[in-house]
Amino acid sequence: MASPSRPRPQLVAANAPAEEAPRRRSQVNLSDQAYERIEELLICCELRPGRFLATHDLQALVGFGRTPVHQAVSRLAADTLLIVTPRHGIQIAPIDLTRERVLLRLRRDIERFVIRLATERSGASQRNQMLHIRRQLIEHGAEMTIEQFNLIDRRIDQLFLAAANEPFVESTLRPLHTIFRRIGWIYHMQTAHSVKLQRTVDGHIAVIDAVAKGQVDTAIAASDDLMDFVESMFDVLEREVAPALLDCSLDSFDDPFLRLPASAK
The missing domain is CATH 1.20.120.530 (GntR ligand-binding domain-like)
Known part of the structure; x- marks a missing residue:
């Protein structure tokens, strides 16, 4: 007696990678757009050198979601334009x-x-x-x-x-x-x-x-x-x-020279 036929294993549809490709391209495109938008804000110092901010603050500022902003931040950190620290979030690298x-x-x-x-x-x-x-x-x-x-x-x-x-x-x-x-x-x-x-x-x-x-x-x-x-x-x-324009964290320091009377300067 012939043995009952077993169900064949289901193969992954051949067109699955093609269906995923537009989604991946979309993510890459959003990442590039987020990078360019953050780059623009860096150039005009709207993101002030030395400033600290959280990832969600940056997302709200540039209008992109978590993944594109995270990818853009990683690239900009590699470019030495941002500094990422575990407990302090993101710092705009001061200008040296x-x-x-x-x-x-x-x-x-x-x-x-x-x-x-x-x-x-x-x-x-x-x-x-x-x-x-x-x-x-x-x-x-x-x-x-x-x-x-x-x-x-x-x-x-x-x-x-x-x-x-x-x-x-x-x-x-x-x-x-x-x-x-x-x-x-x-x-x-x-x-x-x-x-x-x-x-x-x-x-x-x-x-x-x-x-x-x-x-x-x-x-x-x-x-x-x-x-x-x-x-x-x-x-x-x-x-x-x-x-302080090159590193806004210096705003918090009081310059003793500024406290001197005019005659002493």
Whole structure:
């Protein structure tokens, strides 16, 4: 007698991974959006350097759920822009001008590498996009706010990295761009030099022009000139910006110098 047939084991539907893929892509996209939103708040110091806050506070501030914000925070902590501590939550990393002067040397060298590759490898479509941005800067740069300029600056950086076609450097260069956009924002918004963006705009026009025309040496020289300008910001920041703007936890300290009578100062 033939043995009764056993039920076959149920196989996982072949299309299950495909059904899960959009959900995973959605999570990744939300994580990127949360990262970019927090990055924007860091650059304009709405998230003040030195500030402590809980994850749920950050969620409410940026309007994203727990998982995208947690993933974004992990990335920003790896970028050294946030500090995560078990009992104190999240701290916006204070600005250390001495450290950031050193990081500018690193950025200068990586920018040279990226600019060389972008000049040598950029395709026609990428060069057309560069020239379009160049025209925007020439026509509207004088009236731009720092926030408007930063949006264009991010697009320029993305174009150069895409043209260079070397993904290895992006994870290093992106947080450096964020660090120095914040330096630029403070320089233009919190010092006596806050009126004019023209020097920054002209520097970017020179780099774009040389890259789009395939002039490697000129492009690298223009990039170096732009880094020289960024370096010049540090003397101004050290002289004019109150330490509490670089680390808001210093607000709680009473400066004994401020208590001296005018005749003793």
